[in-house]
Amino acid sequence: MIVHVAEYLAWIISALLGAWMLFDAIKVSREHSEEFLTTSVEGTDELLTSSAAEEILDPTEETA
């Protein structure tokens, strides 16, 4: 009996989670432009203190 209840619960929880994710993904895609959602670039971190990165962040270069 408990196993049957667990099986039904498993189906219900799976359906709810799947539906929520699909709904949310569609909602986000409608609310935001494709350009915005796909704007990410490869990450950066404290390696930006390297000489090459300092040059990229050089304010004089930024205004040039």
Added chain:
Amino acid sequence: MTSVMPGSPRPDDVRTAAAGGQGPTGRLALKKVLGPAHIWGLGVGIVLVGEYMGWNFSVQKGGMFGALIAAWVVGVLYTCVAMIDSEVTSTVAAAGGQYTQAKHMIGPLMAFNVGLFLVLEYTMLEAADANVMSYLVSTIATHLGYTGSVNQYAFIILAIMVLAFLNYRGVLATLSINLVITAIAAIAIVVLFVSLQGWNPDAQLHFAGLASSHSNALPYGWLGVLAAFQFGMWYYLGIEGTCQAAEECRSAARSIPLGTMTGIITLLIAAVLTWYVCAGTLPWQYLSVSITPLFDTALVNAGGAVATLLAVGTVFATLASANGCINDASRAWFSMGRDNYLPAWFGAIHPRYRTPFRAILFLVPVAIAFAILPVLLNKPELLATVITFSILSALLMYSFMVPNMFRFRKLWPLGELHRGYTHPLHPLPAITLGVIAALVLFATFLGYGTTLVTLVIFYLLASVWFVLFRYRYVRRGQQFTMPWPRPKGY
């Protein structure tokens, strides 16, 4: 002044990405919230299930000592993988891991293939984990006195949906949970060792038969040892997945090497402890076919609370593995979409949760399909084929890492590019990795030749598709957005 690679980001873009979110330019980025402990949880979490089940099939091939030699030799392979990945990824703070390395070091076709190796490796492993999860639910139900059959589909799909949901909602919670359940599963192995007084081999363990009988220790000689390498992979398969989280680390240069190296150390210890307690408890004929060898060892020799802890450890290790695999497969798929190696639609980030939500969702039905296949066709042996797809994809990727490492040191020699970690004795680790990977590929070919050939044909066809229909969309300059110095010779 140092010149910067073409296609490098504009300064405001770099600052936005470094801040880890949506900045003044409106550029989205994955959330930078992970530390070394999360990386350890990700890497060890994917792998530890292999200690709880799977490694013992190497006993079937090579006997007790064959399995131990496989643990050592394949352990060397993965130590090399961890060292190389720690160095290269400590400079590449980008999702995609080895795919991104291939993109920077070799070229688009190699990168496309490595990306596919990664996605297949982790998705197949996730499918196998979900399948095993449903088996564990059946076993627990039987132990509790249930005599009917459990609907495996319900629990396979539940496991994948719950973990996909976690991954969808954010990386910090996902990998924090992975860290906790992985730590519990790892501690359970140590508790078993302590409860069996492992430091005193004469107390509860029995090695006499193992040492005195050749047929018990090495039943098939050295060829058996070679064949055992294929299943020796289970002790460590997936530790390289730590690289996929580089873009989400607060400091990739610190977290990736720390998390990966402590991860491989944990796994080396766990592998030997696992072999030791199982080999000292179970006869090799039983151990070689056991589905849950650690749990069986606890049941036979320790019992009570320790057996319960090992049962919990088995479930947690399986869940942690599937969870980490969803994380890694989606990052690889997302990175390929971001660089136009796949439709750019997959390169989207959720503006609220900052996860690659479309990549996560897209891979859910793929994982479910492969997980339910053995149940649907009533062929449990298909599970081994699914896992072999994962192992072979990983092996092909390790083969790529050898030329990749040589090229990395050539293009950006020490001192030219800041590294969070520099591995010692180059080129010895790369050469060792190449030799052992070739040996394991040969061993796998002995057991699963048809699967290997099928997989190679699949990757060849995928490469043809990429060259004919996808390559034209790859913007070679724009995909390099990290502030690296110009490579030597360019």
